Amino acid sequence: MNIAMHLVVLGVIYCILCADVSARRAAVPEDNPQACKWDIKMCIDGTWVYRAAELNCEFDQCAVMAPEDESYSR
The missing domain is CATH 1.20.5 (Single alpha-helices involved in coiled-coils or other helix-helix interfaces)
Known part of the structure; x- marks a missing residue:
């Protein structure tokens, strides 16, 4: 060639x-949006939380029962 x-x-x-x-x-x-796994976690009170992209795909916090008025807070 x-x-x-x-x-x-x-x-x-x-x-x-x-x-x-x-x-x-x-x-x-x-x-470049972050996609998290679709796992769920069951909290002590029976509610479910998912993985959150804004938390670097960690599980969201479980709701906690306040002992004095038994209302939920985060």
């Missing part, structure tokens, strides 16, 4: 690699 053919082949390979990198970057959203 001559030099011109080598340059054409290298140019095609370069274009394919650039297109692949560009496509991969376009597939990832810019804000």
Whole structure:
């Protein structure tokens, strides 16, 4: 193969690699929202809590019963 053919082949390979990198970057959203597992945890009082993205996918806090008025608070 001559030099011109080598340059054409290298140019095609370069274009394919650039297109692949560009496509991969376009597939990832810019804000990159976090998705958590859908597990649930049962609290002592029988309620359920889910994993919260704003808590870095940790479980939300269970409600706690206040002993004096037995109302729920967080």
